[in-house]
Amino acid sequence: xxxxxxxxxxxxxxxxxxxxxxxxxxxxxxxxxxxxxxxxxxxxxxxxxxxxxxxxxxxxxxxxxxxxxxxxxxxxxxxxxxxxxxxxxxxxxxxxxxxxxxxxxxxxxxxxxxxxxxxxxxxxxxxxxxxxxxxxxxxxxxxxxxxxxxxxxxxxxxxxxxxxxxxxxxxxxxxxxxxxxxxxxxxxxxxxxxxxxxxxxxxxxxxxxxxxxxxxxxxxxxxxxxxxxxxxxxxxxxxxxxxxxxxxxxxxxxxxxxxxxxxxxxxxxxxxxxxxxxxxxxxxxxxxxxxxxxxxxxxxxxxxxxxxxxxxxxxxxxxxxxxxxxxxxxxxxxxxxxxxxxxxxxxxxxxxxxxxxx
Amino acid sequence: xxxxxxxxxxxxxxxxxxxxxxxxxxxxxxxxxxxxxxxxxxxxxxxxxxxxxxxxxxxxxxxxxxxxxxxxxxxxxxxxxxxxxxxxxxxxxxxxxxxxxxxxxxxxxxxxxxxxxxxxxxxxxxxxxxxxxxxxxxxxxxxxxxxxxxxxxxxxxxxxxxxxxxxxxxxxxxxxxxxxxxxxxxxxxxxxxxxxxxxxxxxxxxxxxxxxxxxxxxxxxxxxxxxxxxxxxxxxxxxxxxxxxxxxxxxxxxxxxxxxxxxxxxxxxxxxxxxxxxxxxxxxxxxxxxxxxxxxxxxxxxxxxx
Numbered sequence: 218x219x220x221x222x223x224x225x226x227x228x229x230x231x232x233x234x235x236x237x238x239x240x241x242x243x244x245x246x247x248x249x250x251x252x253x254x255x256x257x258x259x260x261x262x263x264x265x266x267x268x269x270x271x272x273x274x275x276x277x278x279x280x281x282x283x284x285x286x287x288x289x290x291x292x293x294x295x296x297x298x299x300x301x302x303x304x305x306x307x308x309x310x311x312x313x314x315x316x317x318x319x320x321x322x323x324x325x326x327x328x329x330x331x332x333x334x335x336x337x338x339x340x341x342x343x344x345x346x347x348x349x350x351x352x353x354x355x356x357x358x359x360x361x362x363x364x365x366x367x368x369x370x371x372x373x374x375x376x377x378x379x380x381x382x383x384x385x386x387x388x389x390x391x392x393x394x395x396x397x398x399x400x401x402x403x404x405x406x407x408x409x410x411x412x413x414x415x416x417x418x419x420x421x422x423x424x425x426x427x428x429x430x431x432x433x434x435x436x437x438x439x440x441x442x443x444x445x446x447x448x449x450x451x452x453x454x455x456x457x458x459x460x461x462x463x464x465x466x467x468x469x470x471x472x473x474x475x476x477x478x479x480x481x482x483x484x485x486x487x488x489x490x491x492x493x494x495x496x497x498x499x500x501x502x503x504x505x506x507x508x509x510x511x512x513x514x515x516x517x518x519x520x521x522x523x524x525x526x527x528x529x530x531x532x533x534x535x536x537x538x539x540x541x542x543x544x545x546x547x548x549x550x551x552x553x554x555x556x557x558x559x560x561x562x563x564x565x566x567x568x569x570x571x572x573x574x575x
Numbered sequence: 576x577x578x579x580x581x582x583x584x585x586x587x588x589x590x591x592x593x594x595x596x597x598x599x600x601x602x603x604x605x606x607x608x609x610x611x612x613x614x615x616x617x618x619x620x621x622x623x624x625x626x627x628x629x630x631x632x633x634x635x636x637x638x639x640x641x642x643x644x645x646x647x648x649x650x651x652x653x654x655x656x657x658x659x660x661x662x663x664x665x666x667x668x669x670x671x672x673x674x675x676x677x678x679x680x681x682x683x684x685x686x687x688x689x690x691x692x693x694x695x696x697x698x699x700x701x702x703x704x705x706x707x708x709x710x711x712x713x714x715x716x717x718x719x720x721x722x723x724x725x726x727x728x729x730x731x732x733x734x735x736x737x738x739x740x741x742x743x744x745x746x747x748x749x750x751x752x753x754x755x756x757x758x759x760x761x762x763x764x765x766x767x768x769x770x771x772x773x774x775x776x777x778x779x780x781x782x783x784x785x786x787x788x789x790x791x792x793x794x795x796x797x798x799x800x801x802x803x804x805x806x807x808x809x810x811x812x813x814x815x816x817x818x819x820x821x822x823x824x825x826x827x828x829x830x831x832x833x834x835x836x837x838x839x840x841x842x843x844x845x846x847x848x849x850x851x852x853x854x855x856x857x858x859x860x861x862x863x864x865x866x867x868x869x870x871x872x873x874x875x876x877x878x879x880x881x
Contacts, residue, residue: 266770268770290769291770303764316768368771369770
């Protein structure tokens with residue numbers, strides 16, 4: 218019981234949008250397709266909906282085990298919410314939601330009273346009951362997005378596909394709507410895929426996150442898995458701010474600015490150039506040199522607005538700038554000032570042995 | 576910003592220059608547009624209402640009106656269907672030859688109507704390519720040729736030629752009006768309809784057509800005005816047989832050539848009236864369309880809040 222794609226490849230001329238994608242979404246699961254623009258995430262979603270067709274080969278799209286590869290979009294029973302909503306501008310909110318029921322062939326079309334009841338129920342679900350007679354142009358962005366969701370849900374889809382569902386909204390509405398979507402998913406438990414380029418959104422909302430890059434899936438896993446154990450420098454970089462330190466690896470450890478750190482996952486006993494990845498919140502700042510694990514740096518800039526303070530620092534022994542994040546309390550205890558010299562300790566260092574280009 | 580505040584000097588002209596410019600524009604319009612328009616009606620009624628009525632209810636005039644309505648009645652619906660199909664194809668699909676189709680649609684605009692008429696004579700005339708094939712001496716399709724001969728079916732110097740020429744010169748109006756509109760509206764609403772289970776026809780009737788209806792109406796109005804007023808191409812293929820192949824514009828020319836000026840102007844007043852009605856309708860549709868568009872731009876103005 219799942220939605221599955223197998224061996225999906227899609228080329229536009231010489232550009233490869235999707236490169237042999239395999240993905241399985243379990244029944245009732247909420248999966249995010251996360252990636253930068255041009256990584257193929259929207260193309261993959263449209264392929265599942267039947268709005269794009271994969272290049273011929275052994276490509277397969279399966280809904281609950283049934284092969285729908287050759288079935289047109291109108292018969293797949295997928296609910297799709299478009300990035301810019303694509304509401305029918307000449308129809309009221311009510312008629313927009315009812316559309317999928319009204320276009321059914323006579324034999325399967327519900328009766329008028331039943332259509333009304335179902336639309337009312339959905340209006341209730343999206344908390345827009347009083348606005349049924351409005352035109353889409355008279356709604357705000359967040360309201361339109363919810364209407365688009367209700368319209369997709371009205372046809373009782375087997376899978377819900379959301380293309381950048383919050384992409385065109387401002388930050389505050391995004392957050393509210395995100396929480397609402399999560400709650401909605403808990404209630405109706407529909408297999409859902411959504412596309413986003415916002416890592417925070419993906420990590421917060423999804424059960425599992427698939428990270429796409431240049432048409433292939435770079436890594437898939439739960440938010441914790443991919444955040445704590447990124448499979449590649451690309452994933453590491455894409456999931457949040459990151460500092461790069463050049464160093465040398467040997468015997469499972471890495472040397473940065475004369476300090477040695479454990480670097481699990483690196484192999485080989487020959488010494489080699491390596492780039493170490495450190496999250497800003499894994500940078501600790503002290504006034505005292507302490508043990509040998511610290512190196513000196515100069516504070517370039519402090520920004521303490523909000524719950525987290527951001528610091529820009531520069532390594533004294535050369536090697537460029539990096540950033541650090543402190544909690545409010547840490548910041549107040551330390552009271553760092555721009556232009557001050559401090560000592561830096563790296564709490565967690567990640568080194569990728571193969572290919573470190575991002 | 577205060578709109579009533581005096582504009583900076585550099586962007587405005589002295590009152591004298593402004594009045595002069597407005598005066599020149601008005602004088603030009605009066606001389607070349609209003610005066611002729613009024614003179615049409617003055618001349619038409621110069622010999623009184625009775626003569627006017629006699630002129631427009633004359634059998635020759637009635638036959639010309641009938642033929643004009645027939646030509647427009649066939650050309651406008653056909654071009655309407657063609658225009659929607661072409662605009663749909665160009666706006667909603669990518670295909671080989673898309674740009675060629677776009678250029679071809681403009682062809683009737685870029686060639687002189689007289690040449691369009693001549694082309695039809697050369698293709699469909701008795702000595703033309705298809706005319707020769709339909710000749711009994713040279714039977715490519717003997718049965719069809721015989722049938723056509725038996726029924727004295729002709730294209731050139733007959734109503735079918737007039738209809739064909741009218742269709743040709745009015746091809747671009749509807750398509751030209753719809754293509755930019757449909758390109759601007761994009762494909763996502765159609766895609767949304769497809770995913771919701773609508774078939775091709777349902778998508779067209781329920782989503783595409785309501786979105787383009789004002790643009791379509793505008794195109795139809797312009798197309799009809801041109802179809803009824805077309806002179807050049809029609810005059811070449813018609814043969815000007817009075818009471819049989821004269822359209823209203825050709826009828827006016829014939830009366831004028833007979834020195835029947837009042838009669839000519841009486842007939843011309845009908846076309847002038849059509850022009851005024853067209854103008855009125857056009858303004859109304861533009862007003863409606865602007866209202867629909869401003870509703871859409873409001874849509875963009877609404878703050879995106881919950």
